[in-house]
Amino acid sequence: MPTLLLVDGSSYLYRAFHALPDLRTAAGEPTGAIRGVLSMLRVLEADYKSDYRAVVFDAKGKTFRDDWYPEYKAHRPSMPEDLAAQVEPLHECIRAAGWPLLMVTGVEADDVIGTLSTQAAAAGIDCVISTGDKDLAQLVNQHVTLVNTMSNETLDRAGVINKFGVPPERIVDYLALVGDTSDGVPGVSKVGPKTAVKWLDTWGSLDAIVAHASEIGGAVGENLRKHLDFLPLGVKLVTVVCDLPLPQTVTELTPQAPDQDKLAELYARLEFKGWLRELGGEAPPPAPRTKAAVPPAPTSEPTAHVEPDRSGYQCILDATQLDDWLARLDTATLVSLDTETTGLDPMQAQLVGISFAIAADDRVDAAYLPLGHSYAGAPTQLPFAETLARLKPWLESAQRPKLGQHLKYDRHIFANHGVQLRGIVEDTLLQSYVLESDKPHDLGSLAARHCALKTISYDDVTGKGTNRISFSQVEVARAAEYAAEDADVTLRVHRVLRPQLAAEPQLESLYRDLELPVAEVLFRIERNGVLIDAATLVQQSDELGRKIMALEAEAQQLAGQPFNLNSPKQLAEILFNQLGLPVVKKTPSGGPSTDEEVLEKLAEDYPLPKKILEHRSLAKLKNTYTDKLPKMINPATGRVHTSFGQATAVTGRLASTDPNLQNIPIRTPEGRRIRSAFVAPENHRIVSADYSQIELRIMAHLSDDPRLLEAFAQGEDVHRATAGEIFGVTPIEVSSEQRRAAKVINFGLIYGMSAFGLARQIGVDRSAAAAYMDRYFARYPGVARYMEETRAIARDKGYVETVFGRRLWLPEIKSSNAGRRQGAERAAINAPMQGTAADLIKRAMLAVQDWLDAQKLRTLMVLQVHDELVLEVPDEELTIVDAALPKLMGGVAKLKVPLLVEVGVGANWDAAH
Template identity: 60%
Template sequence: MTDRDPDAPLLVLVDGSSYLYRAYHAMPDLRAVPGDPTSPATGAIRGMINMLQALQKEHPSDHIAVVFDAAGPTFRDALYPEYKAHRSPMPDDLRAQIAPIHEVIRLLGLPVLDVPEVEADDVIGTLAKTAASQGWRVIVSSGDKDLSQLVDERITIIDTMTGKVRDVAGVEAEFGVPPRLMVDFQTLVGDAIDNVPGVDKVGPKTAAKWLQTYGSLDAIVARAHEIKGAAGDHLRRALDWLPTGRQLLTIRTDCDLDGHVPGLPSLEALRKRAPDTEALRAFYQRYGFKGLARALGGEGDAAAAPTPAAAAQGTLFGDPPPAPALRYETVLDWATLDAWLARLRTAPLVALDTETTSLDAMRARLVGLSVSVAPGEAAYIPLAHDYPGAPAQLPLDAVLERLRPWLEDAAAPKCGQHVKYDRHVWANHGIAVRGCVHDTLLQSYVLEVHKPHNLESLAERHLGRRGLSYEDLCGKGAAQIPFAQVPLERAAPYACEDAEMCLAVHQVLWPRLQAEPALQRIYELEVAVSDVLFRMERQGVLIDAEALRRQSHVLGERIAALEAEAHALAGQPFNLGSPKQIGEIFFGKLGLPVVKKTATGAPSTDEEVLEKLAEDYPLPARILEHRSLSKLKGTYTDKLPGMIHPVTGRVHTHYAQAVAVTGRLASNDPNLQNIPIRTPEGRRIREAFVAPPGWSIASADYSQIELRIMAHLSEDAALLRAFAEGQDVHRATAAEVFGLPPELVSPEQRRYAKVINFGLIYGMSAYGLAKALGIDATAAKNYIERYFERFAGVRHYMDRTRAQAKARGYVETVFGRRLVLPEINSPNGPRRAAAERAAINAPMQGTAADLIKMSMVAVQRALDEQQRRTRMVLQVHDELVFEVPPEEIDWVRTEVPRLMAGVATLRVPLVAEVGVGANWEQAH
């Protein structure tokens, strides 16, 4: 910013009307009661608070004013009745937030101005010029380019959302004219947003050119007869209008603010006051801003009590319990350990936590362990802290043997945060921990799926407490030290806190689960699944590393050949991974058609464009194949052999249980759920997943599970009949849509029906269907209409589900899993549409996730009860993969489908199918 006098006092003027709309559109659909669409909207309020806090942090000043447009007409409306006539009315839920926004700004200590009969811009212009004339520096915070006409050596416009600065040089660089000519520039161009005409067909470039040539609008008008061409004709036709246009667009700098800003022209009238902390706390609690209330300190640590609607949804949990007096102890001798062990044996529930050497569950070793038996009470048992001056610690192996009977006692109830990880750590030391009845990670996942589930967030959200963070102790990045090197006087409180806060969070969340039987059942399912997943992760899967290395070699040769072919087709070498170079060759050298453009206006070369161009041109096809094979090679054939565990000789994926809002599991490190199966090269990778010598791989999966769930949920007669009679549902759909007997349906018509069936589940539009089928949008629209005519129950289900989602803020699976939709009533059209699609799809995906989890538990229980040697090794969406000894193949073929089909009773039969082979691909 240009600044003649950096020591001059600073006045910050906020364009509140600009902030208002930005906050409204930028924030999600927040509510005073989260998840309850019937409670007051708060997104704009929270957005305004955030924006003002950020502004004051970046540009601190003792003098500030937030200026809004006042209700009612202004002098411009009298001058030109069509002024702003095309603007849409303010949304009702934004209008309802204006009064509380004014209230909270005043409570923050900031002056609020809304002056009748003039606009916010005029008030800002008057204050800015008044301050500048008194030698003040002025910053105007707004995204409105119209305010650029105020800029001079003392007045600067900043846009905090984009970082753009409009000082004298910035205005001229952006518009091609200095600030003193901005009114003339705007008059020529007009303002479409405010419905102020300019000179027809004259845009910014022409306006800037004229002003650079003639020096001012008055000079342009005086010499209008000299300007040739169509632009000159349009100018001459506009001459009578231009004075009115200029008057409408000129920001007034002489408004009478007397009575609105008592004390002007002294700018002390705009001095910031101290915030009204108590009133702010009450405001934040009233509108559900618990974090802001806690940040005020004192009583703000208590959040507002929940409304009945909030309590019913489990989304706003009211006052946290009072913080207990903390009694943490570090165990460094046998007597203290024995005293704590006696307490562990008699405690109704013990929170157990580990401190380790690694986040890799299969390789992590213990550094110490912590336990908590009552509110505020915890102990840390250090076992492997190693740094200069570290106190003597009890020997690790001896401590573990002393604790083993309690740890392995299934009748000794334990809870933890992400229990599955801790069980791996104990297993690395040869201890099979039993009795893990509760997991706060999973409690949060079931109750509040859309929120963070880490212990730090849970403690802040439900206890009103902020604990120490790992980075506080160990640092970040390259400078981070191992936990074993953290001094005990700092490590022990952190570790004790982990266990003690875990127990405290459980004591808050568990009663809320018990109050909602359906959610309690889902939680108990998740706890049971956690045990199955632990065993699957521990078991791992066998990989034929040599087969993968051979595949990598073949893929490498094909990738090199594709690169050479691409270079030949392009007529030059280029980087196949560079969008810029691809664009230059496609559109500059080869003249391929531009399918779409990026946000900056450049021709796009994204995946969708390449696929479209590949239909007609060989080079995009080669690039696509090159990318696909390179990804296979880098992600799987090169990487998997290096992930074989040195002790077990297997690959051990990690299943993330509390990630997907639908309840689906996620596989990572490595991700074994995304191995592509639509190409021969992708399927070949599954050939490397093998069984031990003499054993087989079996794959069991549900048949058309989401369509069956759709039939159950919608109760559509035609769908129910098709599944009840064991028909090919896609053929049956095609017969209904095309009005044919099933036996006359062609393969192409069946393909169309399959795309329609699955597309509608995922909320596909007519445009999306047209693209998927390669037909025009009208034909696609007709197919969808015919589908809904024949399957009216599906349409009724979709309409009913959308309405329920809007009313409740969430949808549910068949078994009661709650899927929260924060954006279902969002004023932002795309966000709302996405939430509506999710409302349709989530109950099906979520029910499918529930079913496969129920199957995992049922099958594992049968394996245990019958002492089978068959082992479950993978879960991939609706599929379970097993290693099977030869004598149990028949059992797996018959019993696993029966068990999977019997976990629930729907309006249509559940069907599971099993394949067996030497490797995963053969079995699938």
């Protein structure tokens, strides 16, 4: 069977730090934990040949367990400074070695590991978990094994029983009784491992122990009875969650070829000389540091990192210095600009300081202007309002060229103070995104990758976690080093990336004519926000809460007894043992499964599974949307202001965050009702303009298939036309089931669906599904030809392109691993369609905004969701906007098929669909 290897990175990090001596480089940089973890990974890689693998670390910040129990891990000491300094370089080493690395915000590494191991077992993939954490013993079953490289211990089911005295399925009960002091989870006082095992041997489970609590004598029995109210929470706290939504599936966790150049660079910096020799390299001497020298564009990946020379940075604290810099800014041909702020919310953060950098001959001059540092003993700073007023003409001048890293954010900060930043001509975030969409685009990564520079991080100056301070509390001298360096390094990165873009006319056009202008439109959309009817959401939450309670009561009535609807164990007992429903599939441990797929199958014939599914669906809607969205309304505007990530998805699609308004569910009536809370103000309407079947139209354009082109040209129902071709009937004779099957095939092919997947989707056997796909390709040979030619182009170039020249890199396209190679081939087929769709909606945004400005209309663009634009339109402008949108959006590109745009109007977003 294929194997998934999961490494509990957080566990190994601490253990390596405490187990190994205090190893350091000649410059004093600590390296012991890095060396220890990498050594363990090398052992694992040699001992366990895996098809899929990942190293999983805890992400920063709180998790859901902190919300359940504020004392959870509250008494753990902060991470030692020498350990914290090793985390980021360790992550770099792991990624460079070809290991996928996962950190999921809001959850613990254990839960990520639990979810992945459960997914793997369900897919017939064995899982090896490398950890020293006893909590993960609860995951062990016939498909999941624990290994500990530090103690050379392997735990299968028998091993768990031998070590703990209880089987894996009783580990949660065991931990709830004995507690977990490291996590701050109290157990039953005086109940140690021996007592817990004795009780579980006697009564079989924690539930049974609770039922017999009155029979247990002595002080320990009394302690148990005092602890009964906490036990349910204790069980929740020690239970590993195994059904999280994760950013990657198991089969996407494919190891990649090590980046030899990057590893050599890291090993040289960390002075791992033996490993460096294995790569055929030697530690280079430290690079010479000249005063603020601007490095030339590297011809290859840099081999060593040095810090920028910060000795020439200036901190502007008096009027004379400000006068000098204002004069320089006014005559500079390009100025690198950055802001420091009180927070990360672009709509509410306040300005703390501004940094500038200017190229001067062979050097870069940089300065920091502090304006809002408020700690005790802070030096006197120039007056905020007066100084900003002096800078305002330069900041607002479109004739004064400005450069920055992610300047959309800085635009918001200045706008919060009544300043409209203009003259943005370059943005290194977008330059990097267009050139290398598959790589990190943060300034630290860009500086390291392109300029061989090691920069000060935000954490370095503000601290981390609960110890983090506001930037306004950072010492001015330290802030000046950090902020001036940001402006300086941004200019240096620009000097490297600018010639690379200039050498690629298509990419230059994509950057200059699309991404830079789109950043302007996104700024305006984010600033506009969308009006939310909080009362509607509160009412929906209340209604959902009552429905959830009613469904719970109905489910318990159908079961004939009370039970916890969220307990797979209790649910399995009722469904299969008491009601005698058929077992659809089994869990990795051999018990009957109650996952969503099973419940959907059973719900076709039995009422209780259907109620359970309804209950789960409504609970998710309530917790994720109706409860949370009202809390995210900006008190100053009464609106929700999402942020659109422009350099996130490799395909060019935008990503909505804080809150994510692109994933509101619309498949159920309750889900669609959430959109009804996105409303238009009085005397306005919401207008939705959506590209119809855009990716299928792009497929027709790219494949040049005559039948597909004709179907779209004639305005036919393309799914009905496909069904007619596949099933050999006239379009009018196509049944609803045949059309549904054709729709699944049309969309499934875009995403690389197999015959097996199609069979499951439309409820036929695999041979029938394969026959349908064969007929499809026989009727649409252009599609088959496009797929084969695209695979060949990807193999030859290492990337594919959208219609407009956006490059989508495929590093696994030549992999010797068949699974990884086939995944890259599927991506090669899909990416040009997704990427072209992303380019089209961006062009549409520009066309619509330009038209609104030219017409001097008051209509606002308030959202962009996938292939849809959402606008807020005054009643008196409704007729002209409604008529113009299809022409504007349909005319942004000339493809071989028409671009059809469907427009809807309503008092709210839901009604506009």
